Amino acid sequence: MMNNNNHLVNLNPHLKKYDEDTLFHIGFSSAQDNLPEMFGDVKFVCMGGTAGRMRKYSEAFSRELEVEWTDYTKGERYGIFKAGPILCISHGIGKPSASIVLHEVIKLVNYAGCQDVVFIRMGTCGGINCEAGTVVVTNKALDEMLKPEYNLHVLGKLITRPTQLSQELAEDIISCKPSSNNFSIIRGNTLCTSDFFEGQARLDGAFCHYEEEDKMEYLKKVRDAGVRNIEMESAVVAGLCNAAQIKAAVVCVTLLDRLKTDQITLTHDQLSNYEKRPMDVILAYVSKKLGKGRKL
């Protein structure tokens, strides 16, 4: 029943030995689901933190692009929605959570026979030296040592994957800047951490063994490495998409400027407004790619 997708077999030669591959966390089977029929037309995989946000994004894509909308969510770990050629999937918080989705979705699009798929993470983040509400398109994802690397222990050994994202795709996205926008879209490096509090030099976690000046010294080093925002998933999106030779982008909106504060104190309306901005940018990009006028 396994389809012969040469690209996938190149990724992991063991997969050709399986009669059935159960994509446990997203709830599909390579043998029991007709993945080419369900997902063969997918051209864009959009990912973000929560299922609710990805549902809203997918509904907006469906409405604005006048394409069919389907809720493919099974189980409750990850939300999966399809709006025509756009698959919208939640990845939770952090690299380990996003890694599971990426492995299973990379297999999914390969089993489905999708061609020239682009992966885009649309998220929220902290900003560095830019006002809240700025949209940052990532050049490179940097780790806490400011290296452009996604590091992972495999069989007890550290392996490293590069986290440079497609410059072409980033430029393409920036050039489609939605005409209605009233916010800045900038490019910059993104610091990707494994922790929100201590890992991002916050003073307001349950623990903090350093002082304000240590925090500022680190954040200025971060700024000087060309970092404009901080989040927790870009490195694994970049690392695994690079490994799969999939073009990827990371487009996040800042909720605060970390050079000024640690606490996120936006009102519900501000937060909703900011959270729509990455979608607004990607809707403009997808509309252009699909040759559709944007109606927003």
Added chain:
Amino acid sequence: MMNNNNHLVNLNPHLKKYDEDTLFHIGFSSAQDNLPEMFGDVKFVCMGGTAGRMRKYSEAFSRELEVEWTDYTKGERYGIFKAGPILCISHGIGKPSASIVLHEVIKLVNYAGCQDVVFIRMGTCGGINCEAGTVVVTNKALDEMLKPEYNLHVLGKLITRPTQLSQELAEDIISCKPSSNNFSIIRGNTLCTSDFFEGQARLDGAFCHYEEEDKMEYLKKVRDAGVRNIEMESAVVAGLCNAAQIKAAVVCVTLLDRLKTDQITLTHDQLSNYEKRPMDVILAYVSKKLGKGRKL
């Protein structure tokens, strides 16, 4: 407005400078919510992957212990439910996601003035050398190098926290073995990884650069280190609870034996049945601690 909780101030001396601490991801404020009134009676914080599972667990606790049930979930990142003295919170997948909840909940129980709180993670996992459906109570959480450590980069430097869990609590939990049980409860070390596929030596991820024999060699090394199960959050639960001097336990049910297979192919009914087992064990433990007969 900040309450004077000396324990918390010892954890992070900076917190006393804030008039208000916004616990952004779980949706509470130290100044705007009356946390002592809402949560002052909490004695057990139970954590697990998904909001739906934590809702079910909390409903069962409420029903079986005849205590009041409240849904405190705000936003959609983490589900929060209270069943009398038991707070049930979802933590998502992976150490970074669980770390956020732990920081905010450790602050919450401190602001609420809770005394002698115990934290328990109740999850699912892969097994090592034990049949699917076995409940494993963790001794130590080990990292991929098989060290009992939770490692984190803070200000660009690696810091390490020990991940030995309370032996007394583990023994207490094991001794309350529910009389109705038809499954094994064992103790063992837990391998805590940052990735589900390559990080756990699976052959069925989107990528795999090693062979079956390399996988088995690593998993046997893991087994020889006293590991009976593999999951993705125990190290941060242990590391942060140790840092906060909170007694903690990790109680997980195995969904497969990794020495035999990589794929989870349980039916929905088997999965539901297995997922109830950690709750069954903790319900027996909590019932005894509260001096209530267990009615299941």
